[in-house]
Amino acid sequence: MEGIYLDHAATTPVHEDVIQAMIPAYREVYGNPSSIHQFGRKARKILDEARRTIASSLGAGEKEIIFTSGGTEADNLAIFGVTEASEGRHVITTSIEHHAVLHAVQSLEQKGYDITYIDPEPGGEIDPEKVRESLRDDTVLVSVMTVNNETGVRQPVERIGEILEDHEAHFHSDGVQVLGIENVDVKEMNIDLMAFSGHKINGPKGIGFLYVKEGVPLTSRLYGGEQERKRRAGTENVQAIKGLETAVKLKDDTGEDTVRQYRKFKSLFLDTLRKEEVSFDVNGENAVPSIVNISFTGMNVETLLTNFDLEKVAASSGSACTAGSVEPSHVLSAMFPDEPERTTNSIRFSFGLQNTEQNVEEAARRIAAVCKRLTK
Template sequence: MQKVYLDHAATSPMHPSVIDKQVSVMNNTFGNPSSIHSYGREARHLLDESRTIIADSLNADFNEIIFTSGGTEADNMAIMGVAEARKNKGKHIITTQIEHHAVLHVCNHLEEKGFEVTYLPVDKEGRISLEELKNELREDTILVTIMFGNNEVGTVQPIQEIGELVKDHPAYFHTDAVQAYGLTKIDVKALHIDLLSVSAHKINGPKGIGFLYSQNDVPLTPSLFGGEQERKRRAGTENVASIAAFAEAVTIAQATRTEKLSEYEKFANTLIGKLTESPVEFSRNGSLEHYLPHVVNLSFPGTDVESLLVNLDMSGIAVSSGSACTAGSIEPSHVLVAMFGKESDKIRNSIRFSFGLHNTTDQVDYVVEELIKIVTRLTR
């Protein structure tokens, strides 16, 4: 039996070069970057170098990168920070029904504090309507937060068009780019993005580190108080080793993006093609035109999620039913519910395959063979 990991959208293994970088910094550069002596200056140099690499990857300015503990904190900082800073201008926020819970739960919290949140619906491909967004924009709208690419079905939103629409409005535009960053070329200036969240562990970097891009003019009320790190926007001594490792992961992701896109397309085509040739009935969830190349979400009529996941795991295959943050929950995916409705069988028989580092065509072939056997057995 092979062991195959196809759940890279949940988390990804660290790249060997990233591990080497992190260990090297932990061994050799332990100074506090706020200290003025040589040990501190060495750490500050690494921090500045890493911030430059990450800023350049987005066509952002050096000072527009705020290091955080991950995507969740970056989302929280963006939404809570703008809400608190701009509540005298209005208390209306626009988001979507398919956001990651790091966005949805913050919006729920703000509603309890007197803010009004509009949750845009999506079509059966998981895309919002630009016309609906335009109609929901109001004078008191202070923030629009719409994810770049969905972590469960891979659908990519019309980010450029959203940016164009919001740039002529007083509201700021935030996007959770945790799944898209590293695989999609992102130019925050060209896309008119004001705030953008990223997590390192999705691109073969370490867990517990991420960043928020915040355009220089965006007012942000900090949620942590202490030292004056990150230009007074996020107190606390910076995690220099993880930040340097993150920058290494970003460098590798940029250098290999074209190659990875081609490889993941090949994996997806192999998976879909062999299933199509088999007697197994299935359908693909999400947009077939606007999608992240590493995510494939499939529905298998006559099966249920738990049986599929358990049987695949027994064959050594790790996949998921969607967001890792809701693992163990018996609640159906809120993303699939938004796309298909509460009565759809798809919310009970869909699983996500997501490709990444160390995957091979042979592994995908093995997964398809086992998947066909399992689905055939479950639907017999």
């Protein structure tokens, strides 16, 4: 039986073009990009080109891109970097952020910062008016993700960006799940800091970047060399950065067709479940085409995941970081405070490049067979 991977929001396979771009970078480019000799200059050229490609893809300037080890580090750098460099002691965020943001702001809270956590509306969206109402004179940072990794719900970040135009607070958004799904233009979105990761867009793991608008104060988190304009010390991962650049180019070239495909996959997947008379609800409204979070009536998440795995369908219970633990999802708990069963019977399915209409339909049929077996 063919394995069917529906867990692309956790991570994606590395694209063959990315591998092909990284191999010569490994074989031929071994200089340290900070060295001034020709070997170093060759490595520096890769960094410069990648920075240019990525900046232009986001509508940003080259100086506004900082390479990091991934989305987690980019989120941490934004949150700690801005708060340390500024006076205010109040931060606004949401209760549905990825742990890379949530645990970072909780650590600020332990240091004496005042944190406002905004809960989502039942559809999973954050109401921008609640952000406006929470603003104070000493609000230094607002952090609201663009796409939620568990439900796929697209947040109204543009509206929040507009509200913040008249306020001193800096606006950070975790953009990890939007890259490759929508065209991102940081200037149009009025975002000051935005975090991204390579492995969600068919790039390598362990590489990502933070967009930081010119003029936004940012303290470095690492002590060491003067890399990344003194904002992120440490020798850059040249080969992974080459891979990241290739992945960004790929998504820019094929993005619209890909997303059209994902939209088809999602409706085919849900239609097949309905046809097979599976009893379910979709968690969240206005989700991106690549992610669907489903609550299976009367089921238990661990039994479902184990049985899906036996049927060779890979999915996940929300965030990969908490998969394997029995903790209920903090995102679904915030969305459905009066329906606790949703936190224990919900599964996230996420589509990607190697899915086809055939394997998506086949996956839905296998899932339906599991549900029928378990309800007997």
